Amino acid sequence: MQVEPVRSFRSGRSYLTETCSPQVVIVCLLSACFSLMLGFWADDEPELRRFFEVCKGTGRKRTCYSRPWTALFVGNVLLAATAMMMQGYRSHFVFMGAVTLFGTCGVISTSQALAGFSSPGNIAFQAVLVLVGGIQDSGVLDHIFSRLLGAEQKNLKAFLRVQLVTAFLSAFVQQTTVVVAAAPALQRWAPQAGFTPREILLPIASVGGMSQNFMIVTSTVALTIFQTMPEAELQMLDPALGCIVLTALTCMYCTLATKPLLGSAAVEPPSRMEHLRHQCSNRYYLSFEIAKGSFLIGSTVAQAGLLSQPGASLVDTDFALDKRLEVGDFLHFAATAAGVAQIRNRSPGLMMKGVDPLAVLGAQRHRRRLFEVGIAPGSPLVGCKLPISLNQASCIAARRPQAPMTMTSPYPQRRPFRSSPGDFLPNTDISSVELGEFREALSAGDILLVEAFLEFADLPEVDRNFSFVAVVPESAPPRHGRPVDQRRGWLALLLLAIVIVCSVLNFCELVFLGLAAVGLCIILNIVHREAVLQRLNLPIFLTIAGGLGVGQAIKESGLGNAWAKLVISAGHHAALGHPLGILVALSFITSLLANLMSHTATAALMAPIAMRVCSSEGMNLKTTALVLVFSANAAFAMPFATSSNIMIKGLGPYDFADFLRFGLPLQLMCLIAVPALCAFQFGLSDPNAMET
Secondary structure: OOOOOOOOOOOHHHHHHHHOOHHHHHHHHHHHHHHHHHHHHHHHOHHHHHOOEEEEOOHHHOEEEEOHHHHHHHHHHHHHHHHHHHOOOOHHHHHHHHHHHHHHOOOOOHHHHHHHHHOHHHHHHHHHHHHHHHHHHOOHHHHHHHHHHOOOOOHHHHHHHHHHHHHHHHOOOOHHHHHHHHHHHHHHHHHHHOOOOHHHHHHHHHHHHHHHHHOHHHOHHHHHHHHHOHHHOOOOOOOHHHHHHHHHHHHHHHHHHHHHHHOOOOOOOOOHHHHHHHHHOOOEEEEEEEOOOOOOOOOOOOOOOOOEEOOEEEEEEOOOOOOOOOOOOEEEEEEOHHHHHHHHHHOOOEEEOOOOHHHHHOOOHHHEEEEEEEEOOOOOOOOOOOOOEEOOEEEEEEEOOOOOOOOOOOOOOOOOOOOOOOOOOOOOOOOOOOOOOOOOOOOOOOEEEEEEEHHHHHOHHHHHHEEEEEEOOOOOOOOOOOHHHHHHHHHHHHHHHHHHHHHHOOOOOHHHHHHHHHHHHHHOOOOOHHHHHHHOOHHHHHHHHHHHHHHHHHHHHOHHHHHHHHHHHHHHHHOOOOHHHHHHHHHHHHHHHHHHOOHHHHHHHHHHHHHHHHHHHOEOHHHHHHHHHHHHHOOOOOOOOOHHHHHHHOOOOOOHHHHHHHHHHHHHHHHHHHHHHHHHHHOOEOHHHHHO
């Protein structure tokens, strides 16, 4: 009997259709045909050949050559690469493939193709990521954000405050990290200030995207431009003034446009009972205590963002919800296994009641995870009651699948929840929903949540006692359970500040400062030596490395010169010969590409073109470099333009029209403001050319 698979295997035709849509294939074929015509025309027309001319050296050593066919080949490869990135292919794979092709075909040398892997700026950025990882692991970043947000209730003032907080943090820490750390806190904080999460997250990502330009070191785009345009001699704080003005304009736009463009009609809230039964069905019931020295002390439950977290709901407390948290207060959650990991990692200063895995299991937290295990029939654990002892593991909680939540609550005299503005939970007593700790005797089929070492699943007694063992993804225990962990986080923040200050003062090269700081992090155990590689971002490293190789291909083939002449011509016609028109043309092309592909890749692509434009027109290279930095980071109109946009798309939630409707006016504002600000700060003409 032939069995029909649930999902049929793809044919070669369907795979090709998925790889490249018919529209992309048509565009590439038309481009190839046009390139053939242009190539044969250039063979017979000297003027057209000079369009692709590349000159090197000065004086008697100056040599020039023109290779139209090579330039057209590079252009077609880049068009196909751009189409693939628009189709969803990762930019680092596409760029590395393009560099490999250019190196194989002899367009660039081996040293040019691989120069990006030894780029000081590329390595320095990875070092900064390790430092930021140490800060984030300790909970210090969450603490800073929660404290700075406060509990402002007035809509306008609260929204301005959260924008300023995001702008300040993104100026010193990578924007993606700030958005990742802030998103859960903002989702919980938004209802207090009269907003929905979708009215907060996209504006905050936009403000963070603009404010990350404050320093060279906090933006991958700025580091790419810094590395590919060394002649611009960018200093650490060169973008600061323009960044402040553009961030202020972005904040004004977000304040005025958020409600009209992102506001949504009110949805009828579900009943309190239905919400609780849905949230608490088949979840673990856990109690947490506010620990001594916790960052949460002095905040209310709402301010601390504890009312609801992904996969977890606060169902009971032993105090009034408007009371400020103190040492020893208890909070009781119904949570999934992933929700338990979220509570532990995103809420520094909460300690589980009755069980302390840190005390039971001790050191080597990086080698521990949460596991869900099912009790097997005939297991010696059947009939036992919690707490129980396990070999190399600590049992945290238990649940009975599909069982009604009828256990007795440890606090039967419940306090009514007090709803906040925008909260969908009405102000009613929940004492009729019985919740509590798992106090019954264990039976076959019950599921335990345990924290154990990675080798736990291979122990002999595990096979005897449990019918299944499943690791919970991303459930490594937090590194903020001891006072020393908090001190490590503050020390990592201090090291990052030292790196930035020393770089500004030109004390040492940024790459060596960053590597020295990473070495100290490992020695002082701020980031565990086995977790360092997890903190590196290989896709960004490959994108920058590949982008440098692609930039060399554009430069060596003469394609950069051809594009530069087109940009110059368009700018001259648009602005009647004024150099500002050329900057506007560069800004437009850069922001357009940044929305269609990786902004880091766009920066690497546009840098050699901008250098050729400056060389031809005697324009200020620093001004042009900053235009590229601001324009490439101003990718607001597409959901796939930046990693922050990708992350918040599902949290809003947002669709394509939301990004386009909110981001396009902001994009146009930046198109006008960016060239004008950069020209005002550093001028249009190259001072060295004027002196000559």
